[in-house]
Amino acid sequence: TRSTRPQRMLKAVQKNAIRGNPESVISAIDYFCKHSEWAMNVGDEKGCILDSVVTEVDPSTVLELGTYCGYSTVRIARLLSPGTKFITVEFNPASAEVARKIIAYAGLQDKVTLVEGASGDLIPQIKKLYGITTFDFIFLDHWKDRYLPDIKLFEEYGLLGKGSVLLADNVICPGTPEYLEYVRNSPRYESRYYPSHLEYTKVEDGLEKSLFLG
Numbered sequence: 001t002r003s004t005r006p007q008r009m010l011k012a013v014q015k016n017a018i019r020g021n022p023e024s025v026i027s028a029i030d031y032f033c034k035h036s037e038w039a040m041n042v043g044d045e046k047g048c049i050l051d052s053v054v055t056e057v058d059p060s061t062v063l064e065l066g067t068y069c070g071y072s073t074v075r076i077a078r079l080l081s082p083g084t085k086f087i088t089v090e091f092n093p094a095s096a097e098v099a100r101k102i103i104a105y106a107g108l109q110d111k112v113t114l115v116e117g118a119s120g121d122l123i124p125q126i127k128k129l130y131g132i133t134t135f136d137f138i139f140l141d142h143w144k145d146r147y148l149p150d151i152k153l154f155e156e157y158g159l160l161g162k163g164s165v166l167l168a169d170n171v172i173c174p175g176t177p178e179y180l181e182y183v184r185n186s187p188r189y190e191s192r193y194y195p196s197h198l199e200y201t202k203v204e205d206g207l208e209k210s211l212f213l214g
Ligand SMILES: CCCNc1ncnc2c1ncn2[C@@H]1O[C@H](/C=C/CNC(=O)c2cc(-c3ccc(F)cc3)cc(O)c2O)[C@H](C)[C@H]1O
Pocket: 040, 041, 042, 065, 066, 067, 068, 089, 090, 091, 092, 095, 117, 118, 119, 120, 141, 142, 143, 144, 146, 169, 170, 173, 174, 198, 199
């Protein structure tokens, strides 16, 4: 049967990247998306903003919602200090399998815990299952209508501490209007918009960084 786009992306990584070299894995995926098939990775332009926020926060605990093929997982994991706890959540088994292979090809499998399942099911159990009290950095890149319900779960289960940083992809395209309205109007967050473009295109998009004030 015909391969899937994530499988073709994995093949491109295995063919064009150097095993154990995260930069080459990132470049191989960006090249594939620019010259072969567009895919919904955060991409190189927004990826640089992601890199700068991760570097600035230098988190001890990280959560990513929506692993997809692992592109942003590799971008984040390559910047983390040793001993950082990084959990990424993906509920599509086929995506999770491709992501595991791409993360492993980059040599970052020991830095990442990929959990297969739905964020809504996992979030209430994270303290118990992983011994994490609060997250220093959270990257939201899953279904856009789930950003708001999930941030409310973070609050409900006490997973945010003073200074926790949330970074949300696609706040313009496809857009996350309810989430934006919430973080921009809630007195519990200080939000800032980083203008950019939809991955591999000239379409306007951007990232919203929200600092939890406690
Ligand atoms: C239980 C559900 C919630 N809990 C969940 N728990 C765990 N994993 C979850 C959950 N919800 C979803 N996922 C996983 O995350 C991935 C899904 C990611 C979704 N991303 C987009 O839709 C998007 C679209 C465009 C775009 C822009 C313009 C266009 F023209 C076309 C496309 C651009 C972008 O940058 C985008 O990130 C993966 C496929 C899916 O299995």
